[in-house]
Amino acid sequence: MLKGHQSWIFNSKPIILGSAAVGGPFEGNGALASDFDIIHEDLWVGQDSFEKAEKVMLEHACARAIEKSNIKKEDINFFISGDLMNQITSSSFAARTLGMPYLGIFGACSSSMEGLALAAQLIDSKSAKYVMASASSHNATAEKQYRYPTEYGGQRPPTAQWTVTGAGAAVLCGEGVGPRVTSATMGRVIDMGISDPYNMGAAMAPAAVDTIEAHFRDLNIDDSYYDLIATGDLGKVGHEIAISLLKDHGIEMMPNIFTDCGLLIYKKDQPVFSGGSGCGCSATVTYGHFLNRMRKGELKRILIVATGALMSPISYQQKESIPCIAHAVSIEM
Amino acid sequence: MLKGHQSWIFNSKPIILGSAAVGGPFEGNGALASDFDIIHEDLWVGQDSFEKAEKVMLEHACARAIEKSNIKKEDINFFISGDLMNQITSSSFAARTLGMPYLGIFGACSSSMEGLALAAQLIDSKSAKYVMASASSHNATAEKQYRYPTEYGGQRPPTAQWTVTGAGAAVLCGEGVGPRVTSATMGRVIDMGISDPYNMGAAMAPAAVDTIEAHFRDLNIDDSYYDLIATGDLGKVGHEIAISLLKDHGIEMMPNIFTDCGLLIYKKDQPVFSGGSGCGCSATVTYGHFLNRMRKGELKRILIVATGALMSPISYQQKESIPCIAHAVSIEM
Numbered sequence: 001m002l003k004g005h006q007s008w009i010f011n012s013k014p015i016i017l018g019s020a021a022v023g024g025p026f027e028g029n030g031a032l033a034s035d036f037d038i039i040h041e042d043l044w045v046g047q048d049s050f051e052k053a054e055k056v057m058l059e060h061a062c063a064r065a066i067e068k069s070n071i072k073k074e075d076i077n078f079f080i081s082g083d084l085m086n087q088i089t090s091s092s093f094a095a096r097t098l099g100m101p102y103l104g105i106f107g108a109c110s111s112s113m114e115g116l117a118l119a120a121q122l123i124d125s126k127s128a129k130y131v132m133a134s135a136s137s138h139n140a141t142a143e144k145q146y147r148y149p150t151e152y153g154g155q156r157p158p159t160a161q162w163t164v165t166g167a168g169a170a171v172l173c174g175e176g177v178g179p180r181v182t183s184a185t186m187g188r189v190i191d192m193g194i195s196d197p198y199n200m201g202a203a204m205a206p207a208a209v210d211t212i213e214a215h216f217r218d219l220n221i222d223d224s225y226y227d228l229i230a231t232g233d234l235g236k237v238g239h240e241i242a243i244s245l246l247k248d249h250g251i252e253m254m255p256n257i258f259t260d261c262g263l264l265i266y267k268k269d270q271p272v273f274s275g276g277s278g279c280g281c282s283a284t285v286t287y288g289h290f291l292n293r294m295r296k297g298e299l300k301r302i303l304i305v306a307t308g309a310l311m312s313p314i315s316y317q318q319k320e321s322i323p324c325i326a327h328a329v330s331i332e333m
Numbered sequence: 334m335l336k337g338h339q340s341w342i343f344n345s346k347p348i349i350l351g352s353a354a355v356g357g358p359f360e361g362n363g364a365l366a367s368d369f370d371i372i373h374e375d376l377w378v379g380q381d382s383f384e385k386a387e388k389v390m391l392e393h394a395c396a397r398a399i400e401k402s403n404i405k406k407e408d409i410n411f412f413i414s415g416d417l418m419n420q421i422t423s424s425s426f427a428a429r430t431l432g433m434p435y436l437g438i439f440g441a442c443s444s445s446m447e448g449l450a451l452a453a454q455l456i457d458s459k460s461a462k463y464v465m466a467s468a469s470s471h472n473a474t475a476e477k478q479y480r481y482p483t484e485y486g487g488q489r490p491p492t493a494q495w496t497v498t499g500a501g502a503a504v505l506c507g508e509g510v511g512p513r514v515t516s517a518t519m520g521r522v523i524d525m526g527i528s529d530p531y532n533m534g535a536a537m538a539p540a541a542v543d544t545i546e547a548h549f550r551d552l553n554i555d556d557s558y559y560d561l562i563a564t565g566d567l568g569k570v571g572h573e574i575a576i577s578l579l580k581d582h583g584i585e586m587m588p589n590i591f592t593d594c595g596l597l598i599y600k601k602d603q604p605v606f607s608g609g610s611g612c613g614c615s616a617t618v619t620y621g622h623f624l625n626r627m628r629k630g631e632l633k634r635i636l637i638v639a640t641g642a643l644m645s646p647i648s649y650q651q652k653e654s655i656p657c658i659a660h661a662v663s664i665e666m
Contacts, residue, residue, distance in 0.1 A: 002460050006410060006434035049651055077339060078519060086419045087645035088439050096522040096643075096656040101339035101547075103447060103519060104643070104658075106421050106437040114436060118451075125458030127335050145647075186411060186436060189429040214434075310429075310437070312420035314478075318382055323429040325437075 001124075004218025006186050013180035014123035016331070017130075017171045018068030021288030022061045023280075024165030026139065030266045035288035036166075037064045043140060043165065051089065054138035058083070058094040058167040062134055065169035065287075069130075076100050076171070077128040080118050082111030083136045083279050084163075085145060090136050100132070109233050110187070110308030111135045112168065112283040113327040117184035119172045120329070129173060136167035137278030146197055146313060159199040161235045161262060162272035168283030170291075179294045183330040185218060187211040189310065191323040197309075197316055201238025201262075201274055204307040207324035208234060209245040211305055215328045216251070223253050227299045230290070232282035232306035232326070233262035235275030261285035261304075282306040286331075294333045301332045334457075337551025339519050346513035347456035349664070350463075350504045351401030354621030355394045356613075357498030359472070363599045368621035369499075370397045376473065376498065384422065387471035391416070391427040391500040395467055398502035398620075402463075409433050409504070410461040413451050415444025416469045416612050417496075418478065423469050433465070442537075442566050443520070443641030444468045445501065445616040446660040450517035452505045453662070462506060469500035470611030479530055479646060492532040494568045494595060495605035501616030503624075512627045516663040518548035522643065524656040530642075530649055533657075534571025534595075534607055537640040540657035541567060542578045544638055548661045549584070556586050560632045563623070565615035565639035565659070566595035568608030594618035594637075615639040619664075627666045634665045 003009040020037045023030075028039035038060055045053035058081070066073055079098055081091035082105040095102035107114040115133035122128040140150045142163040148154040172181065190210050194203040208231045216222055223229060234242055239260045246253055261282045262275035286304050293299045305328040311320070336342040353370045356363075361372035371393055378386040391414070399406055412431055414424035415438040428435035440447040448466035455461040473483045475496040481487040505514065523543050527536040541564045549555055556562060567575055572593045579586055594615045595608035619637050626632045638661040644653070 001458075002410060002462065008460050051647060051651065077335060082439070084420075085645065086647055087417075087441065087643065089643070089645045089648045092522060092643035092656050092658075093648070093653070095658075096524050099521055101519040101521050102658060103451070104439040106415070106439045108420065118436070121458070121460055122454075125334075125454070125460065127341050127454055127458065129335065186434040188432055188434050189425060191429050310420065310422070310425035312418065312422045314384055314419055315422045315426070318384065320426070323425050325425075325428075325435060 006214055007218035008121055008184045010120050010124040010182055012124050012174055013182050014120045014172045014174060015176045015178045015180050017173050017176050017178055018065050019170040019287035019291050020061045020064035020068060021284035022057045022167045023284055027166055032265055032289045035292050050138055050140040054090045054136055054141050055093045058090050058134060058136040059097050061167035061169040062098060062132060065171050069171040071130060076130045076132050078103055078122060078131045080105060080115040081134045082106050082115060084108060084142050107325055107327060108308030108310050109277060109279050110306040110325050110327045111279045113304055113306035113329045116329045117327055120181035123172050123174050130171060132169060132171045134169035135279035135283040137163050137280035139163045139165045142278055156273060157198050158273050159237050160273045161200060161275050161277035163278040164265060164276045164281040166280030166284040168287035170287050179291055179331050179333055181329060182332045183219060185211055185215040185328040187326040189323045189325050191321050193321045195321040200309045201235040202241055203309055203322040204324040205234055205238040205241035205245060207326040208242050208305050208307050211326040211328050213249055226257060226301050226303050228302045229258050230304055231260045233277035234260045234307060235262045237274045239263060303328055303330050339547055340551035341454055341517045343453050343457040343515055345457050345507055346515050347453045347505045347507060348509045348511045348513050350506050350509050350511055351398050352503040352620035352624050353394045353397035353401060354617035355390045355500045356617055360497060360499055365598055365622045368625050383471055383473040387423045387469055387474050388426045391423050391467060391469040392430050394500040394502040395431060395465060398504050402504040404463060409463045409465050411436055411455060411464045413438060413448040414467045415439050415448055417441060417475050440658055441641030441643050442610060442612050442615060443639040443658050443660045444612045446637055446639035446662045449662045450660055453514035456505050456507050463504060465502060465504050467502035468612035468616040470496050470613035472496045472498045475611055489606060490531050491606050492570050493606045494533060494608050494610035496611040497598060497609045497614040499613030499617040501620035503620050512624055512664050512666055514662060515665045516552060518544055518551060518661040520544040520659040522656045522658050524654050526654045528654040533642045534568040535574055536642055536655040537657040538567055538571040538574035538578060540659040541575050541638050541640050544659040544661050546582055559590060559634045559636050561635045562591050563637055564593045566610035567593045567640060568595045570607045572596060636661055636663050
């Protein structure tokens with residue numbers, strides 16, 4: 001149900017029956033390794049292209065989420081998925097394997113929460129019995145697509161982020177036990193004129209702030225409602241900008257509740273510069289780490305604000321700045 | 334509300350308050366020229382890149398649809414849009430201009446009806462008061478992206494289709510006067526192994542047939558329910574395959590009701606080989622021509638089955654076949 005101008009309240013509180021996170025070798029050495037269901041030691045996942053590797057990881061995440069949900073694949077009405085590839089081929093090719101009615105979405109790294117929000121909305125409005133939402137990214141496919149192939153060994157500035165090799169999936173339904181999706185706020189596109197694809201945290205921070213403000217306004221709450229508010233992948237640079245922008249807008253976040261998936265996923269000694277990024281970042285940290293913490297009783301109410309940089313290789317070559325967006329989803333135990 | 338496995342029935346029958354179609358010079362010489370709200374004589378639309386031209390056309394279609402709906406831009410809760418570009422930049426950059434909460438979608442040429450179905454679903458479930466759905470394509474941007482830049486002058490086989498330069502938009506709401514969206518069926522990905530990007534009609538026909546069958550099954554109706562059933566952009570080759578496949582599945586479509594947007598949009602003497610294609614094809618033919626015919630009382634019940642080829646330049650280079658999908662939306666007067 002619409003709440004305010006751009007938010008949904010899910011009165012039936014759709015349940016995340018099962019969720020799964022799959023990661024690559026770098027994530028297996030990261031800070032949240034134990035929260036992944038599957039870690040692939042091979043960046044190629046046994047495939048002959050990185051694109052196929054990403055697709056296979058996404059399929060693994062979906063298969064594991066279905067298994068953990070104790071339902072049959074055929075019960076799922078709609079599969080909603082997005083990724084960073086041209087024409088979201090990782091999602092569409094996984095949808096071919098799954099054979100389910102499919103809604104392709106694109107919000108760059110915000111696709112993870114765009115998908116979860118739509119999935120909850122479909123369950124809450126009785127437009128589906130079971131929906132699966134997923135998102136993925138792969139370091140080598142994203143670098144090739146947006147910047148340079150990793151084999152090229154190009155130098156990266158300290159503001160650069162490390163695209164997560166990972167896929168996350170969640171199965172939602174109207175009945176059962178598990179964390180519940182209670183509301184969502186869909187973001188506007190915000191563009192402050194940054195055009196450097198090696199500084200996406202700074203580009204995306206204003207979009208995160210805009211969506212957090214809209215969420216609090218639409219739901220008439222403040223940050224004290226949540227145990228944890230995590231942006232998707234602002235990294236170190238963007239996280240500091242977001243804190244400062246929020247302060248300018250009169251929102252002083254408690255430092256112990258405001259964090260970023262891109263800051264959590266890797267260890268301090270991993271050479272990821274400003275932090276993790278990619279759809280796979282917010283998807284794996286949410287569907288793995290955060291939901292595990294909720295199931296253990298460590299977190300009761302969380303807000304995930306997935307951020308996305310809506311540029312393309314062509315828009316960058318044509319010297320356009322980077323339009324950004326953030327979608328927020330509230331999950332409660 | 335879910336009906337069957339993959340369809341939605343919209344009990345409140347959301348209303349298309351206003352809709353608009355914008356076309357390029359080739360469309361202005363086409364069979365449906367009089368159904369376009371704006372025809373640009375300049376393929377560049379006064380911009381310095383074809384990508385910007387496509388974005389501007391999409392903005393024009395949205396602006397005109399809002400104007401015809403007699404509402405304020407600020408009333409719109411959500412903007413849902415998709416196109417064929419890498420990372421759907423036409424839609425995302427238009428969303429930046431519009432400043433509305435934005436849901437990016439991708440279903441290749443099926444994006445037009447994926448967007449309309451989601452828009453109607455949001456209105457019907459009271460998740461929005463006003464939603465705008467749109468889609469666009471541009472001949473020169475799509476050819477550059479998927480095949481060769483048009484300046485290259487590459488030869489095309491007779492099975493090739495002509496990507497429509499056009500954008501369509503529709504504003505939906507729960508109250509008012511106009512054509513009403515009554516149901517939708519979301520398609521599965523179907524891939525019969527065709528890998529030739531110059532023969533997308535043949536690749537997409539099985540997906541159209543699968544969705545039409547699912548629509549009839551879920552709603553317990555047959556083709557006699559409709560005055561007109563139009564696929565998105567199968568063109569001549571794909572249309573004939575679809576007729577034959579439907580026959581194999583026991584569905585004998587009346588020839589006077591079963592047509593294809595890609596067969597209607599151009600004149601017989603235009604060199605478009607197998608017919609029109611692109612998100613802009615089903616979007617402009619539906620939001621212009623078909624809705625105009627409905628408003629004139631010539632059509633009462635139509636089913637638009639927008640078809641999409643979910644390949645990317647990379648998946649083609651990696652010799653993958655083309656996964657296809659079709660989403661169907663029913664509109665009644």
